[in-house]
Amino acid sequence: MTPPLPQLDYLIIACHPDDAEIGCGGAILALKAQGAKVGVLDLTDGEPTPHGSPEIRARECAAATAILGLDWRGQLGLPNRSLVADLNAREKVAVGIRMLRPSVLITHYWEDAHPDHVAASAVVDAARFWAKLSKTDMPGAPHYPAKILYFPSMHLRLHVKPSFVLDVTPYHERKMQALACYHSQFIAGRPTTPPTIFDDVTARARYYGWTIGAQFGEPFISREEVGLRDLRHLV
Numbered sequence: 001m002t003p004p005l006p007q008l009d010y011l012i013i014a015c016h017p018d019d020a021e022i023g024c025g026g027a028i029l030a031l032k033a034q035g036a037k038v039g040v041l042d043l044t045d046g047e048p049t050p051h052g053s054p055e056i057r058a059r060e061c062a063a064a065t066a067i068l069g070l071d072w073r074g075q076l077g078l079p080n081r082s083l084v085a086d087l088n089a090r091e092k093v094a095v096g097i098r099m100l101r102p103s104v105l106i107t108h109y110w111e112d113a114h115p116d117h118v119a120a121s122a123v124v125d126a127a128r129f130w131a132k133l134s135k136t137d138m139p140g141a142p143h144y145p146a147k148i149l150y151f152p153s154m155h156l157r158l159h160v161k162p163s164f165v166l167d168v169t170p171y172h173e174r175k176m177q178a179l180a181c182y183h184s185q186f187i188a189g190r191p192t193t194p195p196t197i198f199d200d201v202t203a204r205a206r207y208y209g210w211t212i213g214a215q216f217g218e219p220f221i222s223r224e225e226v227g228l229r230d231l232r233h234l235v
Helices: 019-033 054-068 087-100 115-130 169-180 197-211
Strands: 010-014 038-042 072-075 104-108 147-151 164-167 217-220
Touching: 010 019, 010 087, 010 115, 019 038, 019 054, 019 104, 019 164, 019 169, 019 217, 038 054, 038 087, 054 169, 087 115, 104 115, 115 147, 147 217, 164 197, 169 197, 197 217
Parallel strands: 010 038, 010 104, 038 072, 104 147
Antiparallel strands: 164 217
């Protein structure tokens, strides 16, 4: 992450390229439509996978990023399949937070079958705190994002009760277009008969949309209370 970097409103920190798209692609598009500055920090390149390579995955990620209209996207190069919440990873993420200075972090829910997702959640929790430290050799000024939100992953079929559900109905189709960019992950070598991964993502979005009386929704969890400045936007 070479300076100068943009100052973001929201930073999604995801384990692999495609995780941000699955977990909160609709929210990203909604935030961009509202004029927010949004970025994604991928912790790993996501490889190796059965039908991918670092070069293929990078091209797929670039195509998805263009559809999302992100203000910035970067990658830390941490090890896929063996991500651990150690001091090295914590410092790298904390430096990213200090340099990008987001008000809100969005990352993986802390419980999942994929060990990398669990580790990523723990790394972000710790890095959020570390990012505010003074008397350190980390570059950038101390910074502490006001909120951290979590999106559930799909490897463990939990019924997580969200803190809130965001109506992403106007953005679901483009979210699915972004997901389709990852041909090596979601199309190549996978069954074409339903339910496909796209069917699963849509079904989950339809369910959470139903819970709030909308067509499609994305769930988010917060360890802290979620406040409202007024009631006009309740659905």
